[in-house]
Amino acid sequence: MKQDRILIIDLGSTMNTNIAREIRALGVYTEIHPHDLTNEEVKNLQNVKGIILNGGVNRIVDGVEIDASDALYNAGVPVLSVDHKGAKPWPKTVEERQDIMKKFILEECKAEKNWNIDNFIQEQVQLIQEQVGDKKVLLALSGGVDSSVVAALLIRAIGSQLTCVHVNHGLLRKGEPEEVVQVFREEMGANLVYIDAVDRFLEKLAGVEDPEEKRKIIGNEFIYVFDEEARKLQGVDFLAQGTIYPDIIESGTKTVKAVKSHHNVGGLPEDLQFELIEPLKMLFKDEVRECGLALGLPESMVYRQPFPGPGLGVRCLGAITRDRLEAVRESDAILRDEFKKAGLEGKVWQYFTVVPDFKSVGVKNHNRSFEWPVILRAVNTVDAMTATIERVPYEVFDIITERITHEVPGVNRVLYDLTPKPTGTIEWE
Numbered sequence: 001m002k003q004d005r006i007l008i009i010d011l012g013s014t015m016n017t018n019i020a021r022e023i024r025a026l027g028v029y030t031e032i033h034p035h036d037l038t039n040e041e042v043k044n045l046q047n048v049k050g051i052i053l054n055g056g057v058n059r060i061v062d063g064v065e066i067d068a069s070d071a072l073y074n075a076g077v078p079v080l081s082v083d084h085k086g087a088k089p090w091p092k093t094v095e096e097r098q099d100i101m102k103k104f105i106l107e108e109c110k111a112e113k114n115w116n117i118d119n120f121i122q123e124q125v126q127l128i129q130e131q132v133g134d135k136k137v138l139l140a141l142s143g144g145v146d147s148s149v150v151a152a153l154l155i156r157a158i159g160s161q162l163t164c165v166h167v168n169h170g171l172l173r174k175g176e177p178e179e180v181v182q183v184f185r186e187e188m189g190a191n192l193v194y195i196d197a198v199d200r201f202l203e204k205l206a207g208v209e210d211p212e213e214k215r216k217i218i219g220n221e222f223i224y225v226f227d228e229e230a231r232k233l234q235g236v237d238f239l240a241q242g243t244i245y246p247d248i249i250e251s252g253t254k255t256v257k258a259v260k261s262h263h264n265v266g267g268l269p270e271d272l273q274f275e276l277i278e279p280l281k282m283l284f285k286d287e288v289r290e291c292g293l294a295l296g297l298p299e300s301m302v303y304r305q306p307f308p309g310p311g312l313g314v315r316c317l318g319a320i321t322r323d324r325l326e327a328v329r330e331s332d333a334i335l336r337d338e339f340k341k342a343g344l345e346g347k348v349w350q351y352f353t354v355v356p357d358f359k360s361v362g363v364k365n366h367n368r369s370f371e372w373p374v375i376l377r378a379v380n381t382v383d384a385m386t387a388t389i390e391r392v393p394y395e396v397f398d399i400i401t402e403r404i405t406h407e408v409p410g411v412n413r414v415l416y417d418l419t420p421k422p423t424g425t426i427e428w429e
């Protein structure tokens, strides 16, 4: 079923994303578009029921105040101007904004409230089937939320025409590679290529101390491994990616410069180019999660906390060694387990452990020990630009310290990082 659609036209507002979220919360599908859409582009957008010209402080582009294109004014649907050409800005409170939205979208545009995840899945399955036909699709499946949800959606749409490649580079959290195999191969019956590349990555990283260099090696090695696998598979025309709406919004618009460059599986060699399939590119993160649950993915996968691309590699400070990497992995698993038991899972935004590359003196079993400390970090943030520290109860710290110092080989101390961002960053490297 095709959803009714409201277009938000970016005329320099800083609230495009908020407005989009609030309209979708009303149950109506909406997308943000640039101001200079052509007739052709407007025609290609189906079921448009209304247009919001969303003006704001970034309205001057290259020295000129921008306006919406004629194609938009002539689209033949109701137009609402906000903070544009003298029209009032949005009210400060969500409730007042929702009143305006309801009146415009539901009454004036007569848009139907037919935006929901089941309709989304149904529509995407059909679109994917039409796009792919009887051809084959490749997906790099990390086990993270985005690529997992893409995998589940593609399995529903095209089943065995999809091949997923999961690379175990040795830097994933405890149990993650096993979960990927269990969920996708065993439960969903996917074509999953599991690559054990642990030795290969750790050999490349041996002796490398510089964090940037480590990140570069991990990123490049991933591309090499993925490229090798992709070449072994015959007749693949499409590459699926877990691009989501914030990736696109943060890549910059015509009125705002990029916050960060769009990642995903960038950097594949020129001769290995596929047509892209990005079925989640219009979803916000919570919608991606809802979609994952509706497709039957386990909550542990769908509500996974954010994880850096280079994985545990940037939490094993300095030059990575196998034993210290295991100390990071084991201590991280204990921290997660105890936070879950204490009801902190889902409440604290991100928590993990870091193992530095120095040792200190301690006592274990009545003997002198000379071992690493484990640093705990637990932070809360809204936008990852700033972060505050979680005030973890001392009883929880006690249990975690007891377990880490007794269960993780090579560790004799546990420390808590009290630093907000700024001045610290969330990760240590």
Ligand SMILES: Nc1ncnc2c1ncn2[C@@H]1O[C@H](COP(=O)(O)OP(=O)(O)OP(=O)(O)O)[C@@H](O)[C@H]1O
Pocket (backbone or CB within 6 Å): 139, 140, 141, 142, 143, 144, 145, 146, 147, 148, 165, 166, 167, 168, 169, 241, 242, 263, 264, 265, 308, 309, 310
């Ligand atoms: N170990 C891996 N095995 C297979 N693919 C991977 C792996 N790590 C990353 N990728 C691919 O690279 C993409 C970008 O990785 P990144 O770590 O930046 O994750 P992300 O944008 O948070 O997405 P996700 O939620 O899918 O992990 C992933 O979506 C996935 O397609």
